Amino acid sequence: MTATVPRSPNLSLADFEALFESVKNWDRWGADDVRGTLNYITPEHVRRAVSLVRSGRSVSMAIPINTVAGPDNPSPAIHHMTQLHDWDIRSGKVRFATDFLGINFHGDCHTHIDALCHLAYADQLYGGRPASSVTSHGAETMAIDDYADGITGRGVLLDIPRLRGVPYLEPGEAVTRDEIEEAERVQGVRLEEGDIFVFRTGHHRRRLECGAWDNGYGGEGKAGLHVDTIPWMHERKVAMFMPDGDGETVPSTVDEILYPIHPLQIVAMGMAVSDSLNLEEIAAACEEERRWEFMVVAAPLRLPRGTGSPFNPIAIL
Amino acid sequence: MTATVPRSPNLSLADFEALFESVKNWDRWGADDVRGTLNYITPEHVRRAVSLVRSGRSVSMAIPINTVAGPDNPSPAIHHMTQLHDWDIRSGKVRFATDFLGINFHGDCHTHIDALCHLAYADQLYGGRPASSVTSHGAETMAIDDYADGITGRGVLLDIPRLRGVPYLEPGEAVTRDEIEEAERVQGVRLEEGDIFVFRTGHHRRRLECGAWDNGYGGEGKAGLHVDTIPWMHERKVAMFMPDGDGETVPSTVDEILYPIHPLQIVAMGMAVSDSLNLEEIAAACEEERRWEFMVVAAPLRLPRGTGSPFNPIAIL
Amino acid sequence: MTATVPRSPNLSLADFEALFESVKNWDRWGADDVRGTLNYITPEHVRRAVSLVRSGRSVSMAIPINTVAGPDNPSPAIHHMTQLHDWDIRSGKVRFATDFLGINFHGDCHTHIDALCHLAYADQLYGGRPASSVTSHGAETMAIDDYADGITGRGVLLDIPRLRGVPYLEPGEAVTRDEIEEAERVQGVRLEEGDIFVFRTGHHRRRLECGAWDNGYGGEGKAGLHVDTIPWMHERKVAMFMPDGDGETVPSTVDEILYPIHPLQIVAMGMAVSDSLNLEEIAAACEEERRWEFMVVAAPLRLPRGTGSPFNPIAIL
């Protein structure tokens, strides 16, 4: 396999909708279910994840919070010092420095997790709940605090640039099911039921080396999954998805749907999805330890009515 | 031991400063050290922490983010919906709801972790670094991203209301070293080198049951540690401190120093400290499982130059 | 007239809706009109306003921006220093201190002006435009920048506490048309077509003297207009309304409608309305100069898609 993978033809909208129906988990865990594919993670899976820890090394999978506007950061985070050690009216020798963080966290540059309410397809959320249940006062259902206790499980890193022998994928490149399975074979690891799929395209490395670029629709695009990986994730019963980039290939691999991966994952499957991870440090650690599976602990902030949260998912090897 | 513990006499400022000197770790890990007591956590400690996982159950130790102003929440978090499913200029059937979170996270109501730069005593930070190294552009040293890879270790919950047979401690009550050691004996657990000290006074339960109160200086106060617990934490080589409340007893147990615990922990010892945890759920889980030790994974947001971070520390039992 | 005005019986909802119809200006200035009662202000009115200036004295009618949470300030303004004179990477001896202001400006404590899009009644805005034209991306029509050039006119202060011989009205007191006309007579001034009605209840003085109180629905309430003043404002062709408080009497003087004045003014009449002015300084100035008419210049920030703006309206005497 080389760095120039010919791109498969796009799916039609009808194909997309058929695919949507075929991977729909709306009845799998009952009408009241709000946890979706996290239901695949059982206590047994957690114990298995824990058993993977050997070196005791922890690695962040988050990008440092970015306060600098740029082509992929139109809403830079706001970080203000609210008090310095210059000041405290009552505390004498003891002084406190404090700060304020403001973040429109679903931006392309901010490592974050999506709640199931974050996405609607044809006015429906996961489980068929109405899109209108998210109002100007937040989400009435499937807010991010449904994941309040965090997500603990076995992470498997599939490293596509490593497979291809390149530092990073280029915008527009779509990773197919065949290539993902090839990565499993080459790395000697297999994604199983209840696992966390850590998917590396090298997006963040490309940003570090080449500078930021406009990776959204109408911009230069980004590398991501081909839609044919969706049935594979469905069969494998993946619990959570953790990509650098956001998993989407831009331009899209589906006609008329600019962002097909998100609705299939979030709305159809009810999958816990995160965006914009920094997988450079974990990829290097895996390379050193020659193993691509590890314990993951990912804890969103406990934000009632929120559509997601900035977070710092930790891999423990 | 009863619910009415007579309060020990206050320390003088001179006593405080002698204590400060006696627990100072500024030379323990070299002049460049920025990790302080986290140096106590070795890979062996992480493996030990991991080995504690049995039920595979995860429990959040965070308070839900609080956007409602109140006597203990003068800077309520800001949570704005920035886009609803009413709107997307280009995406057709796929719609995204997004939100903005703004948080002055060192507030009493917000579960957060402190960076070592957060606190100065007599114009010095941990290691003798100058307080002026925190400027209006943030911390030049010992910012929260020094903890970017998260903190993983063995947590030990010492549950003082349980020991006293009360639902929660009352404002102003100071927990002494003797009482903490008594809690260890009663619970059959012992804090050891590299451990995370999870300290429950029932602060959050009191808030849930009685409503919020002004617990700061000049207000009704709060229950916390007596200063005599500091040498004990120093001897035990505690790596991290996780209290409900913030560990401080208000009114203070030291003359002229309104907040004595923080400078002793952060400035003198270089201890990783967090504030305002919600220990109600973990206390109930421990009670059910009849064990008070568990794996902890605590990951601050990766905020460059920050004095701390909101976070959601997870206990895994 | 005494300080204890017996309260008139409430209007029914049907009466309210009939009143709404009777003062509706939706056809007065054409189907495309977005300026509403500001159409009453002609160049001649501006020249008349200008001719009132004698002493050349300017007076702010705004409350200082309030960053302290309280019963009437659940969303305190955020004011952060973003740079101090401690810091500039390139400017040598020249240093800049800068700050950030964040404000949820429609709060009861923040002097602000409402755009016509701010209010809907029965899913309609002024002119019959749909409430749904305000989306999560802001107002598509009648945003505050329709007032970008500011409002300049003749202000007439009617000072009800002065009339009653009290320092301020008490919560729940409703000022009727009769009383307003009595104030005109006593003060020797008359509101005419195109004028700005500056309406003082002493709300801010009460706050300064007694402390903040919860003046919203379900709270202690506030003094304001009786609904019978609406036809009077309609007949008089008032261009703009500038009250301390927000003009509403709480509890309401209409059954089933908690805030009747706003929909009648904004939705039915298309009136430029502002809230939460500080009329203490202008009242004192008028008293000194023994005249209750003056030039007003009120300039909202030029905020596209906004539902209003914080502002600092200026009286020039």
Added chain:
Amino acid sequence: MTATVPRSPNLSLADFEALFESVKNWDRWGADDVRGTLNYITPEHVRRAVSLVRSGRSVSMAIPINTVAGPDNPSPAIHHMTQLHDWDIRSGKVRFATDFLGINFHGDCHTHIDALCHLAYADQLYGGRPASSVTSHGAETMAIDDYADGITGRGVLLDIPRLRGVPYLEPGEAVTRDEIEEAERVQGVRLEEGDIFVFRTGHHRRRLECGAWDNGYGGEGKAGLHVDTIPWMHERKVAMFMPDGDGETVPSTVDEILYPIHPLQIVAMGMAVSDSLNLEEIAAACEEERRWEFMVVAAPLRLPRGTGSPFNPIAIL
């Protein structure tokens, strides 16, 4: 005079400091003065300003608030809808749409006024007050609320592109005293004691026509004043300065001082200064009315401890 004005040689730092001393107003109005050149505006000046109103037309001199990041807008304003007409728990048919504005208002793209505390030169503010009087809790002296009652006066627009016969000046072009006096002659108007100097370079027009550019130090620069205009402003006793751009020529016309105009105006003279006005609409109005003098009313928000404020200054012709 042509569009290509040869640039005068730069001043040395020593020249700059001598100039600073020569225009220093620190003793002019007493040691406690905090109003600086606004002292030049007397009631007589206000009456004169008022007497200029003829057409009764009002014109905004503000740029619409800009929420889009760009080369001159690294801190875009934040504008969030906080409530739509979708929601009100208690109000039935009456619905309120509200929004939040957050603004780091000293940015190049935001029309704003500076407080005298905004700028330090060699650790001193106007009047010799220490730069350290601005702390992380804001300005202890000379905050923007010293201008709370607004600034009312006679504005004189000097339109340099009009003089040169160009649509706008190019970055780096410095306007000298000679050219300003030439503009006065050509326009038939004269800046006098207590006047507001409205200075047009066409900055905003260039932005509208060519797109935003990085106009700060190290960027492409901007057109502004030559330093030799400072003694002229001092002699003329200008009360306030209102430029498009910010009055600075970048690159600077002084060695070692990147921003020389601001310290001379604010720190030495105590001049009320504003930045980043939109003078396109007033320039067109003046052209139509063939007169370049008008009444100005400029009202900062009443922000305690603030270093300035966003505002919308209004010209009344």
